[in-house]
Amino acid sequence: MKIAVFSTSQYDEDFLREYNTGHQLVFFKVSLSEESAVLAAGCEAICIFVNDVLSQAVLEKLQQKGLKLVVLRCAGFNNVDVAYAAQLQIPILRVPAYSPEAVAEHAMALILTLNRKTHKAYNRVREGNFSLEKLMGINLYQRKVAVIGTGHIGQAFCRILKGFGCEIKAHDPFPSVEMAKLGVKYGSLADTLKDADFISLHCPLNVDTQYLINESSLQHIKPGAMLINTSRGGLIDTQAIIRALKSGLIGSLGLDVYEQESEFFFHDFSELIIKDEQLSQLISFPNVLITGHQGFLTQEAITEIAKVTFGNVDAFVAGAALVNRVKLQN
Numbered sequence: 001m002k003i004a005v006f007s008t009s010q011y012d013e014d015f016l017r018e019y020n021t022g023h024q025l026v027f028f029k030v031s032l033s034e035e036s037a038v039l040a041a042g043c044e045a046i047c048i049f050v051n052d053v054l055s056q057a058v059l060e061k062l063q064q065k066g067l068k069l070v071v072l073r074c075a076g077f078n079n080v081d082v083a084y085a086a087q088l089q090i091p092i093l094r095v096p097a098y099s100p101e102a103v104a105e106h107a108m109a110l111i112l113t114l115n116r117k118t119h120k121a122y123n124r125v126r127e128g129n130f131s132l133e134k135l136m137g138i139n140l141y142q143r144k145v146a147v148i149g150t151g152h153i154g155q156a157f158c159r160i161l162k163g164f165g166c167e168i169k170a171h172d173p174f175p176s177v178e179m180a181k182l183g184v185k186y187g188s189l190a191d192t193l194k195d196a197d198f199i200s201l202h203c204p205l206n207v208d209t210q211y212l213i214n215e216s217s218l219q220h221i222k223p224g225a226m227l228i229n230t231s232r233g234g235l236i237d238t239q240a241i242i243r244a245l246k247s248g249l250i251g252s253l254g255l256d257v258y259e260q261e262s263e264f265f266f267h268d269f270s271e272l273i274i275k276d277e278q279l280s281q282l283i284s285f286p287n288v289l290i291t292g293h294q295g296f297l298t299q300e301a302i303t304e305i306a307k308v309t310f311g312n313v314d315a316f317v318a319g320a321a322l323v324n325r326v327k328l329q330n
Contacts (some may be wrong), residue, residue, distance in 0.1 A: 001023050001024070001044075001045050001068075001069070001313060001317060002023070002024040002026065002043045002044055002045070003023050003024065003025050003026065003043060003044070003045045003046065003047050003071075003172065003313065004026050004028065004039060004040035004045070004046045004047070004222075005025055005026065005027045005028065005046075005047040006028050006030065006031060006032040006036070006039075006040075006046065006047070006048050006049070006052050007028075007029070007030070007031045007032070007048065007049040007051060007052050007266065008027045008028060008029055009029075009266065011297075011302055012027070012049075012073070012302075013027050015302045015305070015306040016047075016306050016309070016310075018306070019303070019306040019307050019310055020310060021310045021313070021314055023310070023313060025283065026039075026043060029163075031051055031052050031053070031195055031262065032046065032048050032051075032052035032053060032054065032058065033052075033053050033058065033065060033173060034055070034057050034058050034061065037058050037061040037062055037065075038061070038065075040062055040065060040067065041065045041066075042065070042066065043065075043066070043067070044066060044068045044069065045067070045068060045069040045070065045071060045313060045316075046062065046067060046069075046070055046071070047071045047072075047073060047309060048070065048071075048072060048073065048079075049073050049074055049107060049267070050076060050079065050264065050293065051079065051261065051262035051329075052075050052079060052080060053079055054070065054079060054080040054081060054085070055081050056081050056084045059084055059085055059088060059090065060088075062209075063090065065086050066165070066233050067090060068090065068316075069090065069091055069093070069313065069316050070085065070091065070092045070093070071093045071094075071163050071309050071312050071313055072092065072093065072094040072095065072239040072326075073095060073305050073309055074095060074098075074296075074305075075094055075095060075096050075097065075098070075204075076094075076164060076204055076205065076232060077092060077094055078204070078205040078206065078232060078234070079322065080092055080178070080326070081212055082326050082327075082328055083328055085264065086328055091316060091325055092325065092326040093312035093313075093315075093316070093324045093325055093326070094312075094317075094324050095304070095305050095308040095309060095312075095324065096152075096324055097152045098296065098301045098304040098305045098308065099296070099298060099300050099301035100151075100152035100153040100155070100156040101156045101298070101300075102295065102296055102298040102300065102301040103138065103153045103156075103202075103230050103256075103295040103296055104153050104154075104156035104157035104159075104160055104202075104296065105156075105160065106230055106291070106295035107157055107200050107202070107228050107230045107254075107256075107295070108157070108160050109276045110228050110230070110254030110256065110289055110291070111140070111198055111200070111226065111228060111254065112140075113254075113289060114226060114252045114253075115137040115138060115140070115226065115252075115285070116135070117134075117135045117137065117275060119136055119289065120134075120135065123181055133264040137289075138163070138197070140161075140164045140166055140198075141164060141165040141166070142165055142166070142167060142168065143166055143197040143198065144166070144167045144169060144195055144196045144197050144198075145161050145166045145167070145168055145169070145196060145197065145198045145199075145200065145238060146169050146170070146171070146192045146193055146198070146199040146200070147161070147168060147169070147170040147171075147184070147192075147195035147200055147202060148170070148171050148172075148189070148192065148199065148200070148201045148202060148203055148212070149171075149172055149201065149202035149203030149204075149231070150170050150172045150176050150179050150184070150202070151172075151185075151202065151203070151204075152173070153202045153230075153231075154170070154172070154202035154203070155176060155178070155179055157200060157202060158170070158179055158182060158184055159182070162182060162183070166198075168182075168183065168184045168185070169184070169185050169186075169187060169191075169192045169196060170184045170185070170186050170187075170192060170224060171186065171187060171188065171189045171191075171192040171193075172186065172203075180324050189212070189220075189311070190217070191219045193217065193220040193221045194220050194221070194222070195222050196221065196222060196225055197222065197225060197226065198226045198228065199221065199225055199226065199227045199228065199230040200227075200229075200230070201213070201227075201228065201230070201231045201235050201236075202227045202230070202231055203231055203235065204231070204232065205231070205232035205234045205235060208237075209234075209235055210234055211234070211235070211236070211237040211240075212235050212236075213227065213235060213236045213240070213241070214237040214240050215237065215240045218240060218241075218244050218249060218250075218306065221249065221250075223248065223249055223251075224248065224249075224250075224251035225251055226239070226250075226251055226252045226253070226254070227250055227252075227253050228253075228254040228255075229254070229255050229256065229257055230256040230257065230295045231257060232257055233255075233257040233258040233259035233260070233261055234259050236259070237283075238258075238259055238278050241253065242281055242282065245285055245287070245288065251287065252287040252288070253282070253285070253287065253288045253289070254288075254289045254290075255282070255288070255289070255290045255291070256290075256291045256292075256293055256295045257293055258279060258282075258290070259275055260278070260279065261292075261293060263276065263294045264276065264279065265292045265293075266292065266293065308324065312324050
């Protein structure tokens with residue numbers, strides 16, 4: 001098949017070329033949008049990432065240009081109009097679990113960095129400042145950690161926490177028997193957030209989880225708790241979080257995602273002014289650490305993404321079962 005690949009970085013090209021199973025690939029650095037959809041003319045399939053927009057309008061344009069298949073280089077699909085794609089009989093195939101450990105380890109890296117302030121220590125030492133003032137953290141051992149969502153990534157994160165000797169609480173509509181045996185205590189969202197020293201989000205973005213962390217749910221957290229989000233930006237009400245940071249309710253915040261990230265993440269703005277006031281404000285806080293959606297970025301994860309992506313395409317071409325097809329949610 002001829003496949004238009006959007007939102008590509010060099011690592012995308014390198015790994016997709018290496019694991020290509022015989023398809024014609026056309027790479028575009030730009031994200032998919034109603035304006036850029038014209039670039040896929042003549043392609044039977046498109047390969048997209050987290051910030052590409054596959055709305056009804058985009059799907060209509062692509063179908064008119066011969067689109068037969070959509071493959072996602074990610075697990076989430078909140079950026080896709082799945083219902084309309086189903087009406088058009090265009091399958092949406094995803095990579096459901098490329099490397100849970102990659103994202104889970106990045107979440108722990110954010111916790112360790114914010115807690116022990118290694119990013120600040122690094123900058124100090126480079127300037128010849130070896131002072132330890134204001135670098136004090138806390139032990140993770142026996143601390144309470146709230147894990148919101150225990151799918152593949154959340155479970156991998158719980159196993160890491162177990163190694164640190166943490167007390168793990170979790171909230172998930174479908175509790176894991178395996179995690180319960182590991183000692184994870186399940187409860188309501190309010191009970192899980194209560195008394196937690198660290199809170200980490202590992203759930204998908206949908207109508208039930210939009211702004212899961214908001215003005216109301218924040219009232220249940222322990223003042224000074226650390227909040228980590230490596231899932232989707234829309235899980236957090238950014239304005240509410242900014243107010244919580246100002247009041248001290250949130251002690252520190254680690255983000256690998258941001259609700260409006262499609263305008264900024266994966267691009268170089270070092271010589272430009274960031275016009276998003278909320279993002280600029282978050283960056284200005286000394287107790288906030290933001291990375292640009294790099295949680296997935298390990299060799300193992302990118303390799304698995306490439307292999308599963310082409311496996312999805314090959315299954316479609318062969319008329320085989322589409323095991324990774326995104327299904328309509330009731």
